[in-house]
Amino acid sequence: MFEERQVLVDKFILNVIHRPELIPEYIDNGACEGQTEQVGNAGVVNESLDIFRLQQEIAHKNGLRTTIQMTYSSLYNDECIELVKQYHNEYGDEVGHTFLGMNCKEFREKYKSKELAIWLFPMDMKKRIVADSFERFKEVFGYYPTSTGSYFMDAELLNHIKERYPMVKAAVATCFEEGPKVFRHTNFSWYTLMDGSPWTAWIPSKKNTHAIAEDEDDDIGVVAVPHLSRDLLAIMDNSGDMFGTHPQNIIRGMMYENDRLPYMYNLVDQYQVMKKYNKGFSYNLVYVGPGWMGKDGRWEADYRILKKSYEDFLAYYGKLKKQGKVEDMTITEFADWFRKNQPRSGPICGLWKDIIYGTKNQVFWYADSKFRVQIDLKQGGAITDLRPYASKLSRPCGAGTKANQDVSYPYIVHSRYRAGAFTHYAGEGAIKSCKVRYGSEEVDISSCRSTGIYSEGNRCRILGVRPVEIEFKKLTIKLATTYTFKENSGEIVISRKIIESSEPAAKVEVDEFLTSCWGTNEYPEDLTGCLLSVIGKNGSRNELSYEYRCREYSVENAECVEAVIPQVQTKVSLTPISEGCKGYYEEGYSFAPIFKIGISKKIGLNQELVTCLRVEGAK
Amino acid sequence: MSQGRRGKINYRCPNCLFRDIDFDLLYDRQIDQYYCRRCNWEGTEHEILFLYAVYKRKYKHMLKRYTVDDILAKDED
Numbered sequence: 001m002f003e004e005r006q007v008l009v010d011k012f013i014l015n016v017i018h019r020p021e022l023i024p025e026y027i028d029n030g031a032c033e034g035q036t037e038q039v040g041n042a043g044v045v046n047e048s049l050d051i052f053r054l055q056q057e058i059a060h061k062n063g064l065r066t067t068i069q070m071t072y073s074s075l076y077n078d079e080c081i082e083l084v085k086q087y088h089n090e091y092g093d094e095v096g097h098t099f100l101g102m103n104c105k106e107f108r109e110k111y112k113s114k115e116l117a118i119w120l121f122p123m124d125m126k127k128r129i130v131a132d133s134f135e136r137f138k139e140v141f142g143y144y145p146t147s148t149g150s151y152f153m154d155a156e157l158l159n160h161i162k163e164r165y166p167m168v169k170a171a172v173a174t175c176f177e178e179g180p181k182v183f184r185h186t187n188f189s190w191y192t193l194m195d196g197s198p199w200t201a202w203i204p205s206k207k208n209t210h211a212i213a214e215d216e217d218d219d220i221g222v223v224a225v226p227h228l229s230r231d232l233l234a235i236m237d238n239s240g241d242m243f244g245t246h247p248q249n250i251i252r253g254m255m256y257e258n259d260r261l262p263y264m265y266n267l268v269d270q271y272q273v274m275k276k277y278n279k280g281f282s283y284n285l286v287y288v289g290p291g292w293m294g295k296d297g298r299w300e301a302d303y304r305i306l307k308k309s310y311e312d313f314l315a316y317y318g319k320l321k322k323q324g325k326v327e328d329m330t331i332t333e334f335a336d337w338f339r340k341n342q343p344r345s346g347p348i349c350g351l352w353k354d355i356i357y358g359t360k361n362q363v364f365w366y367a368d369s370k371f372r373v374q375i376d377l378k379q380g381g382a383i384t385d386l387r388p389y390a391s392k393l394s395r396p397c398g399a400g401t402k403a404n405q406d407v408s409y410p411y412i413v414h415s416r417y418r419a420g421a422f423t424h425y426a427g428e429g430a431i432k433s434c435k436v437r438y439g440s441e442e443v444d445i446s447s448c449r450s451t452g453i454y455s456e457g458n459r460c461r462i463l464g465v466r467p468v469e470i471e472f473k474k475l476t477i478k479l480a481t482t483y484t485f486k487e488n489s490g491e492i493v494i495s496r497k498i499i500e501s502s503e504p505a506a507k508v509e510v511d512e513f514l515t516s517c518w519g520t521n522e523y524p525e526d527l528t529g530c531l532l533s534v535i536g537k538n539g540s541r542n543e544l545s546y547e548y549r550c551r552e553y554s555v556e557n558a559e560c561v562e563a564v565i566p567q568v569q570t571k572v573s574l575t576p577i578s579e580g581c582k583g584y585y586e587e588g589y590s591f592a593p594i595f596k597i598g599i600s601k602k603i604g605l606n607q608e609l610v611t612c613l614r615v616e617g618a619k
Numbered sequence: 620m621s622q623g624r625r626g627k628i629n630y631r632c633p634n635c636l637f638r639d640i641d642f643d644l645l646y647d648r649q650i651d652q653y654y655c656r657r658c659n660w661e662g663t664e665h666e667i668l669f670l671y672a673v674y675k676r677k678y679k680h681m682l683k684r685y686t687v688d689d690i691l692a693k694d695e696d
Contacts, residue, residue, distance in 0.1 A: 254674060260682060273690045300631070
């Protein structure tokens with residue numbers, strides 16, 4: 001349901017989180033090279049504490065307050081506990097909790113496990129660890145934490161925490177687009193397979209953390225934030241762990257020369273620009289673990305540059321704070337602010353521009369309680385990633401579940417994992433685009449580069465795609481596209497209008513189509529049983545249950561075309577708003593494992609084809 | 620053949636880097652050579668640094684500063 005709470009603000013809010021990890025994986029590996037594993041090596045613990053102290057010192061020097069997220073190991077380290085109490089008393093830093101950094105002697109002795117990811121434990125152990133670490137926190141500090149976090153926190157875990165510890169208001173709940181691309185980047189060994197969340201703060205659904213809550217009943221009770229604020233364009237085809245508000249990640253991605261990293265400032269400045277698309281609000285989270293500032297350096301970068309990059313980065317936020325351009329908060333303060341000033345169900349938007357590759361490329365992101373949509377302006381404004389939040393897919397994770405490590409929210413379009421506009425030899429890939437035909441010629445507008453224009457209407461957000469020129473042998477037209485996102489309705493109204501033509505009397509066929517499938521990674525999933533339908537204006541209905549048999553059907557005067565994907569409990573449809581449109585489905589086959597639905601019509605100069613793409617749950 | 624070890628600097632394999640995989644190189648000190656256990660790349664420190672420089676070329680604006688105003692101006696491009 002639409003809420004009236006979103007008012008105009010002018011806030012760019014920063015959270016800086018530090019965690020005394022004590023046994024960070026990277027330092028531990030380095031310190032122990034050539035030795036058998038020694039959890040709790042005194043040298044590593046001391047170095048890690050020194051780094052934590054240094055990070056805190058850098059933040060305070062720049063006038064920034066922090067949130068200190070206590071790890072399991074740090075809750076058993078007296079020196080660290082005393083230090084944290086001092087920071088809290090002296091600077092007003094929040095003392096919160098995290099499930100990162102669990103591995104330590106105490107943990108291993110108690111749980112007899114080397115598992116390090118809270119979301120991957122079996123549920124009974126998740127509950128034990130929650131109770132254990134929260135009660136230990138209370139024992140140490142005299143109160144329960146109001147914030148927690150990990151790389152991922154599934155809905156089942158968050159629901160449990162909220163039930164047992166209702167004072168928790170905020171959680172670092174995912175890493176944005178840290179999925180198959182990052183898995184590959186880490187030599188297939190970093191099991192954060194968690195694509196599909198919003199890129200900035202949101203209120204999760206009780207049924208799935210990735211999905212934005214529908215309403216009060218569906219509100220999980222915490223404000224969620226992604227682990228870092230990432231580059232919304234660079235992560236589309238690259239590993240996201242190189243492009244975020246984490247200077248040492250940028251160094252890992254080699255976007256620097258000597259000690260110069262202008263990209264990290266560019267990233268912050270582009271997040272300031274995001275206020276333009278979110279009624280004056282934008283958010284950054286800086287969350288650098290101590291393992292990234294070890295004395296041994298990190299890969300080819302030495303300690304000096306790792307340290308300097310962090311100093312420079314926080315100094316920049318400090319400067320912005322002095323200029324009144326950013327406000328630092330602790331994460332619980334932020335959660336309180338967010339609750340008061342932002343709508344529960346979104347929407348959130350971002351028209352992101354390339355700031356690293358030297359192109360004019362842009363991408364538009366939109367998310368609300370019904371879906372998360374990525375529009376690639378370089379591909380003529382095609383939808384290249386679509387996550388159907390409307391289905392609120394229950395997808396428990398961890399040992400003992402079907403998904404286990406694969407915690408991504410499934411897509412129904414992903415043009416990079418599933419071919420998109422370009423396939424080798426046969427079939428089509430997953431994309432939502434448009435083809436224009438004239439005689440025997442055909443052009444997919446995903447081949448026409450463009451840029452976007454953002455605007456807002458009454459309960460809708462509008463993306464205009466700058467008109468593209470389409471050349472046929474004997475005809476040239478200019479086609480304008482507009483996407484109108486009707487907030488929290490699951491509907492996108494798409495208009496294609498011919499605004500110029502070299503032959504004013506000529507008509508072209510505009511084919512508004514969706515090639516879709518489902519999955520969480522690059523590999524095809526079973527489409528058997530998907531239900532494709534073409535409904536005619538005369539009430540006729542042709543249905544097909546998917547069996548990879550390459551069947552097709554069309555009707556000249558269509559009311560609607562739709563597809564139900566039971567595997568992700570989602571229905572997606574295209575409804576013509578224009579009159580006299582043809583509607584069709586195409587089944588696909590095993591070498592082209594997608595289905596296609598489309599609406600087409602012949603139009604001429606100053607005419608348009610308007611359709612409505614709708615995504616809804618299908619239980 | 621001698622045991623491979625981490626070198627003075629923990630370089631990543633440039634060949635793996637080009638296909639978006641971070642994989643540590645090993646160093647054979649007997650012949651002053653780095654090599655990758657995953658792929659078939661082997662070479663000197665000089666070659667590593669050369670290939671790193673090539674890798675960075677994809678970031679054409681790596682050293683360009685985009686301020687808020689610069690980014691807003693892109694809307695009007």
